[in-house]
Amino acid sequence: MLQAALRSGVASRRAVFEVFARHLPDGRRYGVVVGTGRLLEALRDFRFGEEELAFLRDNQVVDARTLDFLSGYRFSGDLYGYREGECYFPGSPIVTVEGTFAEAVLLETVILSILNHDCAIAGAASRMVHAAGSRPLIEMGSRRTHEMAAVAAARAAYVCGFASTSNLMAGHAYGVPTAGTAAHAFTLLHDSEEEAFQAQIDSLGAGTTLLVDTYDVAEAVRTGVELAGPDLGAVRLDSGDLAEVAHAVRKQLDALGAHKTRIIVTSDLDEYTIAALAAAPVDGYGVGTSLVTGSGAPTAALVYKLVAREDAEGVMRPVAKKSVGKPSRGGRKHAFRRLDASGTASAELVTVSGDRPADSRPLQAELVRGGEIVGWEELDAARERHRQAVAELPSTARQLARGYEAIPTVFDR
């Protein structure tokens, strides 16, 4: 596309691309924007080096003129977008890219890859956080997804309210708090469970979390409290009927005087099984597979569409395809969330006019101006924004049951 557009002379036309979702994952009531920070990092680093150019040249992927363009590539346009942690709905213009066609079209894959992944994880994480109530969640899914996706997943989970991650790289790269527990292999490595627990307590102190279901749970709990005393930090349950076992373990811990020892549960948890444990004496959840796979929705179905471009006279024109069954709306959009008198969201307003409607707050912020990043922010700001954005939605948004969008998207044309 770039090569042909350079040749036909339209590559330098001003263009506007929008990122939006035609629909939410099946049955979800809101989407969550995460990935903006990663996107800005990727944009900053988006260059074609000698190695990449050599590949394209040697394999005759593009012609000399295109290689020349790519060798000097640096995005010089503007980006606007929903801030990280914000909620979105079908049609919300999550990111708007303005630049020449040539420079903007090259960003499609990197922008969509980042947002489709991170928003998918975030959509699931946010529901899990709500299901867990005040109990902390540990992200433990690294082993179940691509090694780099794992780092991004841990970051997304933290934005949505997870307390920590077992992915140390996410701690290193993004400052996500890290936590971990021992695996069954650690117990099996030692000649007895007692030796394993003693080794762990010697090294990490009585406040550590002991995994108690390698052999017999009741025996392991007794051994753990005997060795660590009533200050044992926590025990982890990773199998069986977690509610039933948690009740039994709580009773046993209390009988042993370990009233403060917490019970952490893991074992293929998702938002539904987390919610089902609400009445069980559980103090925290470790979540893996279902988090990193978006709990049934591993991609967010976001698309990147040209909505306006310059014509031969230099006038910006809205454009939209007419493909069957894939509605598109031309024109650069602006977005606002309408709030009722109590401050509860009542509609997503997507307008071409850009005028701010009454009783609404604007949703787009400037992220990049003339190629310079102006939208950096701390991850904790995104985390706090997400907390507020979900709280602002009507209560139906927080129902776990499958349903429809919590608020309607209203277009002005």
Add this chain to the structure above:
Amino acid sequence: MLQAALRSGVASRRAVFEVFARHLPDGRRYGVVVGTGRLLEALRDFRFGEEELAFLRDNQVVDARTLDFLSGYRFSGDLYGYREGECYFPGSPIVTVEGTFAEAVLLETVILSILNHDCAIAGAASRMVHAAGSRPLIEMGSRRTHEMAAVAAARAAYVCGFASTSNLMAGHAYGVPTAGTAAHAFTLLHDSEEEAFQAQIDSLGAGTTLLVDTYDVAEAVRTGVELAGPDLGAVRLDSGDLAEVAHAVRKQLDALGAHKTRIIVTSDLDEYTIAALAAAPVDGYGVGTSLVTGSGAPTAALVYKLVAREDAEGVMRPVAKKSVGKPSRGGRKHAFRRLDASGTASAELVTVSGDRPADSRPLQAELVRGGEIVGWEELDAARERHRQAVAELPSTARQLARGYEAIPTVFDR
């Protein structure tokens, strides 16, 4: 775990970890091993640099002794595994890691991340290839998954028989053939569809693939053939009832004398919709979302379990946890595929003895010996192996309908 094991003195015990699946994705009849090559690359590069060590030190993640161990870390053990492209079944020991506990336990996350991702994509890709018969498949899912997962997904799809990918990085990094088509944005950028097509043909020749559903398909096909002549390479359909539209377009192309112009279809295809188009005049498929999300199974559920380790006397002992509902089998396993007289697979034999059973072929190969990689191979070797491995399975394996494992896994204990 590492810190506590170093302190208790058991970190240096010889240990054997196995990677296996407790079950296949729901309804699948075989699994596909992909990721071995990426795993060997990752193992080669698995070191703790100053930056990583500083993070661990500054955040007091581990103690000084552990930092010292990590700073000199280099895997010095052995790896055995199924070769890339091979099929697997529940319980198949896909990878076996032998080394000290300390050096082997550190590899859990990287090994599982790579294999859980790549095998998940491969399991779906293999079925799509079978569904497509002799028609080529183009991998086009990069925008729907994490930016680095996208590269690995393109690689996995190629091993399973996809013809090409739109991911140029996969071409650069792994030599996967690359291909691409224009998007609707390219047509919309121009003042008319005719101008867009002309620009594309001028730049890429008459053999290019024109996207014909931006406005009106019949008009676009007529315009395309008028401009490119009967040598127009292909048209792409991305919306509507693909079978119906393909029939109409084939008729129109033939009437225009463009008998050799191919019809490529895209639009959220998966193995089922590919199969449903078998009778339609379609010449190739572009597959995106469903490929990169494993078509409903985005992770392969592979686990990494300690199955044997040295005891205090230096004798290797099989070990297994007894957790409820998660069966584990102790002891280092060997694997063979039993073949009947016609060469068709009839069982997966997983034995602790290691003796090769009659009428079987061994499934494990040496990948790493004493820390040195000995199992490198070309990607095309994996691709050819996969073709043979699927052909060797009983025909039930290739049914698209949900079902059970194509062959049983038989354990000797």
